[in-house]
Amino acid sequence: MAVLIVAGLDTGGGAGLKADIETVSALGEHPLPVLTSVTYQNPSEVRGYHTLPPEVVREQIRAVRGSFKIGAVKIGMLGSREIAEAVKQETEGLTRVLDPVMESSTGAKLVDSVESVKVLILGSIVTPNVPEAEALSGLKIRSIEEMKEAAKVIAEELGAEAVVIKGGHLSYTDVLYWKGKLYEFPGERVEGFTHGTGCVFSSALAVFLAKGFELPETVERAKRFVEGSIRFSKAEARAVNPLWELERDAHRWRAKGELEEAVKELMELGEKLNPHVPEVGTNFALATPFSEVFAVKGRIVRYGGTIKPVGPVEFNASDHLRRALLKMREFYPEVRAVLNLRYSEELVEKAKKLGLVVSFYDRREEPEDVKRAEKGTMEWGIESAVKRVGKRPDLIYHLGDWGKEPMVLIFGRSAMEVVERVRALSSR
Numbered sequence: 420m421a422v423l424i425v426a427g428l429d430t431g432g433g434a435g436l437k438a439d440i441e442t443v444s445a446l447g448e449h450p451l452p453v454l455t456s457v458t459y460q461n462p463s464e465v466r467g468y469h470t471l472p473p474e475v476v477r478e479q480i481r482a483v484r485g486s487f488k489i490g491a492v493k494i495g496m497l498g499s500r501e502i503a504e505a506v507k508q509e510t511e512g513l514t515r516v517l518d519p520v521m522e523s524s525t526g527a528k529l530v531d532s533v534e535s536v537k538v539l540i541l542g543s544i545v546t547p548n549v550p551e552a553e554a555l556s557g558l559k560i561r562s563i564e565e566m567k568e569a570a571k572v573i574a575e576e577l578g579a580e581a582v583v584i585k586g587g588h589l590s591y592t593d594v595l596y597w598k599g600k601l602y603e604f605p606g607e608r609v610e611g612f613t614h615g616t617g618c619v620f621s622s623a624l625a626v627f628l629a630k631g632f633e634l635p636e637t638v639e640r641a642k643r644f645v646e647g648s649i650r651f652s653k654a655e656a657r658a659v660n661p662l663w664e665l666e667r668d669a670h671r672w673r674a675k676g677e678l679e680e681a682v683k684e685l686m687e688l689g690e691k692l693n694p695h696v697p698e699v700g701t702n703f704a705l706a707t708p709f710s711e712v713f714a715v716k717g718r719i720v721r722y723g724g725t726i727k728p729v730g731p732v733e734f735n736a737s738d739h740l741r742r743a744l745l746k747m748r749e750f751y752p753e754v755r756a757v758l759n760l761r762y763s764e765e766l767v768e769k770a771k772k773l774g775l776v777v778s779f780y781d782r783r784e785e786p787e788d789v790k791r792a793e794k795g796t797m798e799w800g801i802e803s804a805v806k807r808v809g810k811r812p813d814l815i816y817h818l819g820d821w822g823k824e825p826m827v828l829i830f831g832r833s834a835m836e837v838v839e840r841v842r843a844l845s846s847r
């Protein structure tokens with residue numbers, strides 16, 4: 420099934436047509452991109468825009484309308500009244516999702532007037548954010564109740580088929596008004612980059628409608644998709660990541676394979692490693708670029724004179740090492756792997772001789788409030804060891820405390836780098 424996308428180009432690659440194409444593709448449908456305008460923008464500012472002649476927009480739609488089975492159309496930045504009129508005529512009869520783009524989140528205008536957007540409201544599924552809903556309804560919106568009133572006004576007075584008011588500017592709860600009924604879609608703030616959320620939301624809505632879902636289910640699915648695209652956004656883009664699901668799954672698959680290979684290699688060191696395995700066992704953890712962590716279920720234990728993994732490599736199989744690794748990655752995101760061994764002075768001395776950067780934390784220095792808080796020790800320990808040495812540590816040790824075995828953590832930028840370090844440390 421194809422989804423027609425009528426939108427503007429964001430040169431920063433975060434919102435607009437590029438985000439729409441990625442959303443439609445990631446959700447498994449075929450995007451048909453129609454350009455209305457070129458903006459000059461990055462995630463921090465929109466410097467201006469140029470609208471294409473309406474005839475150019477018209478011809479783009481005509482070129483594809485007859486040759487593809489179009490399940491829905493998503494309409495984003497229109498730019499001008501003339502383009503809005505052309506798009507209205509050329510998309511007649513299609514299921515229309517209208518994101519009434521008026522301003523970017525940075526406050527720059529992306530359409531000549533609110534009236535131009537209104538041209539396309541009749542019969543469309545309209546997805547304003549709170550400021551856009553205020554402009555369309557003439558009402559002030561400060562609460563979910565006021566979102567509901569505005570949605571009703573936009574549907575009943577402007578003739579929208581349905582109205583979804585998005586809550587990204589308020590409480591992250593979205594509201595749908597459809598066929599005389601109101602629906603709420605509760606949400607919570609997700610940490611990450613949010614430039615492009617509105618574009619991804621409306622494109623996802625168009626895709627799920629094209630797939631045949633009913634509107635309330637469609638809104639729920641689109642909302643959860645946007646949440647993922649915020650959670651798995653990336654620093655270099657400073658915008659949402661519509662490819663998150665595909666990338667996350669690919670990274671999970673690769674990380675699992677990488678760790679399985681490294682564990683196999685580690686088993687080759689069996690006899691040499693056996694004396695370094697602590698009473699609680701050794702574990703080996705690897706993080707994906709999205710900071711999801713794999714480890715060995717049940718840990719690696721001493722077995723006769725050698726060592727043995729108790730279970731398979733699994734997602735979230737070690738809380739302890741996961742917390743150590745994620746804390747280290749806050750300082751050094753390139754660090755992806757960690758393994759724990761029993762502390763011994765010889766091991767630490769050998770690490771220093773090998774030129775590894777060694778640091779430590781002293782549990783006796785742990786502040787009382789961290790001690791009282793459940794699960795804060797590891798994070799505090801890694802942070803204090805990182806700060807103590809002032810550069811990326813390869814090995815962090817602690818000397819234990821009441822009921823806590825002294826331990827060594829060996830870090831690396833890949834699982835194999837950790838194995839190589841362990842090989843060097845355990846060689847006689």
Ligand SMILES: Nc1ncnc2c1ncn2[C@@H]1O[C@H](COP(=O)(O)OP(=O)(O)O)[C@@H](O)[C@H]1O
Nearest residue numbers: 548585586587588591607608609616617620645
């Ligand atoms: N930080 C966030 N955490 C979770 N959901 C968010 C966040 N920001 C926006 N959303 C959701 O993203 C979608 C788009 O909303 P919004 O950001 O208000 O649109 P726009 O980009 O048009 O301003 C909505 O479903 C909204 O609830």
Ligand SMILES: Cc1ncc(COP(=O)(O)OP(=O)(O)O)c(N)n1
Nearest residue numbers: 427434435523524614615616617618
């Ligand atoms: C070309 C273009 N189209 C739309 C927008 C606005 O995108 P949106 O998803 O609403 O994201 P924010 O502007 O709220 O970050 C845009 N900026 N450029």
